[in-house]
Amino acid sequence: MFTIREAVLLSCLIRNLRLSESLRKNQLWNGIISITLLEGKNVSGGSMTEMFVQLKLGDQRYKSKTLCKSANPQWREQFDFHYFSDRMGILDIEVWEKDSKKHEERLGTCKVDIAALPVKQANCLELPLESCLGTILMLVTLTPCTGVSVSDLCVCPLADPSERKQIAQRYCLQNSLKDMKDIGLLQVKVLKAVDLLAADFSGKSDPFCLLELGNDRLQTHTVYKNLNPEWNKVFTFPIKDIHDVLEVTVFDEDGDKPPDFLGKVAIPLLSIRDGQTNCYVLKNKDLEQAFKGVIYLEMDLIYNPVKASIRTFTPREKRFVEDNRKLSKKILSRDVDRVKKITMAIWNTTQLLKSCFQWESTLKSSIAFMVFLVTVWNFELYMIPLALLLLFIYNFISPVKGKVSSIQDSQESTYIDEEEDEEDKREKIIYSISTREDCCPGRKSSYSLIESEKKGLIERIYMVQDIVSTVQNILEEIASFGERIKNTFNWTVPFLSFLACLILVIATITLYFIPLRYIILIWGINKFTKKLRNPYTIDNNELLDFLSRVPSDVQKVQYAELKPCSNQSPLRKKRSIP
Template sequence: MRVSHMAYIDALSMCLPHRSSRWKNSFMRCKVDIAALPLKQANCLELPLDSCLGVLLMLVTLTPCAGVSISDLCVCPLADPSERKQIAQRYGLRNSLRDMKDIGLLQVKVLKAVDLLAADFSGKSDPFCLLELGNDRLQTHTIYKTLNPEWNKVFTFPVKDIHDVLEVTVFDEDGDKPPDFLGKIAIPLLSIRDGQTNCYVLKNKDLEQAFKGLIYLEMDFIYNPVKASIRTFSPREKRFVEDSRKLSKKILSRDVDRVKRITMAIWNTIQFLKSCFQWESTWRSAIAFVVFLVTVWNFELYMIPLALLLLFVYNFIRPVKGKVGGMQDSQESTDLEDEDEEDDKESEKKGLIERIYMVQDIVSTVQNVLEEIASFGERIKK
């Protein structure tokens, strides 16, 4: 994979508002020649800004990404049977205790897009595709002056968490200006069907409504189920590039509902197990009693991981439910900017901005804790 020698860095400038209590965001851009920087070493850089006076002081460390690659369709890694067999063996059950962070591999074939939005005055666009999985980001080349681009590129990502979501965004290249948005999709890894060409309808930035155009992808997902199960109990990897989240009544209410659903699922499971031994249903209680006797009589320590593996197989057989839940979570986290503006207007009308700021940190902490609890419970439930 070839790496561009020049990298652009967008710096977010926070400017003081005029006759308003809200912050206004403006972007400034600077560029740095990453080819001249040494690998795995902290580099202190003083970068001049392109669009205005001033410099940006920052530390940059270049670290090579293992397992990330871009290739053409003719040299697709998983197309070669011998190489595919070698990769499958690497993630086989025999290697379940080796390199616990290397859970699996995702291969995405970005084939083409159809009927995209015309972003230029000429009625055409200059589309390219950006793929994001966790902190790994890869993009296709730009195809100029077309609404039906054919990229035919193969992208390979190392998988660190099977609960991650692959985000594919189509942009229109606009020279030195920020690219124009042409559509986006989000695909949970657990919903992927290996080797099938799928057509996805592009959606808006919030993934709430259909935008314009279609994109064709073909994906293969190979992973180790034991490593994936163990990784489920670890916190999610933090995103390096992530929008700052504000206090939101909608997010807080959503996280409370998520925690409530997880709590109710645990409570219903306990009640079901309890009812099995209270003879509310003769057949169910009889079966539960026999299973209990056989389990106690033949119990060994190795049965504990086998029981966890059976739960994993049960949820693996029903991936559709995981897909619906993943897409629902993606849709529930949308439409936040409009709601933030409404909250700001209400605060200005009531004249209680200072008091709101005093309790905002506390409520935001509660909101984040609820989200972490809900995410952890949902990951185990899946």
């Protein structure tokens, strides 16, 4: 006979198993819907100057790039949705227009029943818009998906030698030109977490793990009333880009409320150590500082290097639409410093050249003058990629030390409280302005006299925020671009640097043996006939696509693995009391 306590524990165990099985079934997708948004035809209506398209499938949502309004807009973008065969597969397409003041208005809509389309076939659809004139042209392909699973440790897919051998054969070099989108397979064992933050008043938490790889999301079950949970679950993900980053976030389940954050780690796929159980220190939401607790993971990665290399020169997968990032004083200040560093490097180089021309140092100017004469006299075009290749070799032999200064980390951390204070003040100002009338109903008539001024002030506040946010994004793009070029030459990601060296070797040999006019002729013919050969092709810039895979200095900090220490202090610094 069971005691009352044993019976309660058994009941809780059975309930957790049922919930875990239900959760497993609800989150596994069995197909990928690839949508290529091509163009609009004869789209008319509305009076605003710009337009974009929103695509929705359940809770998955994408937003296209914004174009200047025209009757035949050309988007040419690709989006991938997860398809669940046991749910309604109705794709909602909405065409929106907006103006420079961020006012948006829906122009027209259309729907697609995904379940009615044939599988493994590119379906070219021309969809008439409701509520306005015009049509939307797109390609829709439904492809069955394999490789995604959730299981217990006892049925680990790669633990079976025969199954592991079969998967390895699937991604061997002999199959490099088969199914180019299927690059590899990632297996993640989520074992346990230790010493998590207590999120409940009882001094406990109800933790669960969310794993994200690009747009793919899977999660564990919840372990209730525990700061040292053991999940012992195995997740497998199909790899679509070897340069993706696995994000593992621990949350505290809070009933109907949004879950509380308990910590996070980001692990680039190329940094995974196969088959080793690793202890990762949890970080804060920005992945810049240590939080409380550690998590134990074991990962295995099998992929085809040829497919991964080819995928590097194609556009990255677009992310689902999420909330816009708030204006941040910390991020803005950090981006200004990053752009300043790049500007100073360019300025110092310019000053060095100027000093050579001014003969400030006789020895330096003499050497520079001789190098200039010899280089110009013997210059051939193939020497440009050869010089870049030599720079890679030099950095490989004597790598640049000091990946990201710890001073930068300390500077970033000092802004946390200031940023929160500023955001709180800003929200309070807007809130007080917008609710003053409700707080004093007796004086409603007097406040109605300044209604227009109040609305104007709110609009000006938001307009300034939009402008500063735009400046912040531009600064971040400039800084990231410069840092990615530097990190490519610094061998920050050996896979990418080796790939760049391989391309430079090919370019050097090509330019040495083939006249430049033939190379330009081949390039021009390819560009001019690309759309004739494939009317639905998507244009891209291979160099920018390559650089988008190289981490910036900020991302290097976020991806850096922290060493566990006994005196972790995850909490924010206490605000000083005035």
